[in-house]
Amino acid sequence: MKKVILIADDSPTIRKFVAFSLxxxxxxxxxxxxxxxxxxxxxxxxxxxxxxxxxxPNLDGFELIKSIRQNQDYxxxxxxxxxxxxxxxxxxxxxxCGANSYLVKPFDPKRIQYEVAKYLN
Amino acid sequence: MxxxxxxxxxxxxxxxxxxxxxxxxxxxxxxxxxxxxxxGEIIPLLENINTSISDSTNQMPKVSxxxxxxxSATELATTEILDxxxxxxxxxxxxxQAITKILELNQTRDDKFNEIIKxxxxxxxxxxxxxxxxxxxxxxxxxxIVREVLAKISNDAFKITMSLQVQDITSQQLxxxxxxxxxVNTRLxxxxxxxxxxxxxxxFGSMKWEDSESTHFDGNASYIDREHKQQEVDQIISxxxxxxxxxEIDKLFS
Numbered sequence: 001m002k003k004v005i006l007i008a009d010d011s012p013t014i015r016k017f018v019a020f021s022l023x024x025x026x027x028x029x030x031x032x033x034x035x036x037x038x039x040x041x042x043x044x045x046x047x048x049x050x051x052x053x054x055x056x057p058n059l060d061g062f063e064l065i066k067s068i069r070q071n072q073d074y075x076x077x078x079x080x081x082x083x084x085x086x087x088x089x090x091x092x093x094x095x096x097c098g099a100n101s102y103l104v105k106p107f108d109p110k111r112i113q114y115e116v117a118k119y120l121n
Numbered sequence: 122m123x124x125x126x127x128x129x130x131x132x133x134x135x136x137x138x139x140x141x142x143x144x145x146x147x148x149x150x151x152x153x154x155x156x157x158x159x160x161g162e163i164i165p166l167l168e169n170i171n172t173s174i175s176d177s178t179n180q181m182p183k184v185s186x187x188x189x190x191x192x193s194a195t196e197l198a199t200t201e202i203l204d205x206x207x208x209x210x211x212x213x214x215x216x217x218q219a220i221t222k223i224l225e226l227n228q229t230r231d232d233k234f235n236e237i238i239k240x241x242x243x244x245x246x247x248x249x250x251x252x253x254x255x256x257x258x259x260x261x262x263x264x265x266i267v268r269e270v271l272a273k274i275s276n277d278a279f280k281i282t283m284s285l286q287v288q289d290i291t292s293q294q295l296x297x298x299x300x301x302x303x304x305v306n307t308r309l310x311x312x313x314x315x316x317x318x319x320x321x322x323x324x325f326g327s328m329k330w331e332d333s334e335s336t337h338f339d340g341n342a343s344y345i346d347r348e349h350k351q352q353e354v355d356q357i358i359s360x361x362x363x364x365x366x367x368x369e370i371d372k373l374f375s
Contacts, residue, residue, distance in 0.1 A: 010337060011289045012196055016203045020282055024210065055293075055337035084293060084342035086350050091357045104354045105342070106286035109279065111351065 002028040003120045004045055008038035008064060009053040009082070014105070018051055018082070021109035022116060035059025039067060047077065049119055051112070052099075054083040054090065062097050069098035078119035082107060174313045181306040185299050192292045199288040206278045213275045220264050220271075227261060289342075296338035 005027050007018045012033075019029040030045060032038035036058040038050065050068070054061035061081060068074045081094045084105040091102050101115045234255050241247045 011292065013199045013203070013285065013289045013292075016200055016207075017282055017286060020203060020207055020210075055339055057337055060337070084290065084339040086354050088357045091354055092361060095358065095361060102354055102358055104350050106283070106290060108351070109283060 002026060003048040004028045004030060005049045005051060005116065005120075006030050006032060006038060006041060006047045007051045007082075008032040008035060008056065008061070009051075010034055010056045011053070014053070014082070017109075018112065021112055025113050025116070027116065027120070035061060035064035035067075038064055042068070042074070049078045049080070049116060051080045051082050051116075054081060054085050054094065062093060065094070065097040065099055080112075080115055082112070171313055174309055178306055178309045178313065181302050181309075185302050188295050188299050188302075192295050195288050196292060199285050202285060203282055206282050209278050210275060213271050213278070217268065217271055217275075220268055224261060224264055227259065230258075231255070293338040293342040300338070 003026075005018075005022055007015050007029060009015050009018070009031075010033055015031040015033070019031065022029050030041060030047070032041050034056040035052070038052065039059065041047075052061045052064055056064075059067070061083065065079055065081075068077060068079065078101075079099045080101040080103060081099045082103045082105060083090065083094075086104045094102055100119065103112060103115060234251060238248055238251060241251070
């Protein structure tokens, strides 16, 4: 059975690109256009890993991670931040919210494949 | 002295005062004339500035909307390109699988040839012909070359998608520009409001901005030096992890 990855990003290009990079590795990718949609999608399908942007409408990446971590069912769920924000403040905030990895945009697909494999293989 | 004489003196005194005023007036008059001339020149200039600011401010939402249109168009185009690259990759994958299947069938064919040769051991001519036929019908090397080319095309397609991430970065930069335009527009609107509020109400009431709250961006987003950027992030995370482990060590000794 394919492992399912949820990508939350308001950019359709990035959603598509992440899906493109990971489906060829044998993963199933579901997409959400913001944090709120990601929260709504979580109970609908068994999600094995989340990749999230930080700057998003409705619910940003920080709040999304915090909200996921508050739920006991998702305490161990691997979360990768994928953002163009690369300041130490954002990185520190993101990691302290409960993210497992931090990748910066534009990203190397091989790097994202490596990070995903680290948690799912 | 009679009252009339006193009145006359007072009148003459007032006239002297008036003379003094006129003398001062004579001196001030050219200055006042210059000032009025200057005002006469400056008022049309101020009106021009006001009109220019109003016109410029009026154009700003159009510029902003145009930028949003450009972002939407490039986003759509990029998504379409990604879809096509995705299709190409899938088709390349299909070809690769077909070649693998052909190579497997070739192996089966070789095994069958060897079996046939065993059964016709006594007929050298048949063996020779069969070997010739086997050599002619073997395309393994060609297929391996095709496979290498396919792998290269697949890799190039992947690189194309990687470069398309520039669209996301430019859209963030354009959103930052839009945000700046909105800020300038707000300031200018406040500035010209004092001069002619009625006209402005009329002009700005009809203008529509796209909801800037719905766009989220990083104004410092950059496509250049991306590898270095990730290395910096890795270093920060690595430093943070080291700090955490130090805390753990301290806890052990406390």
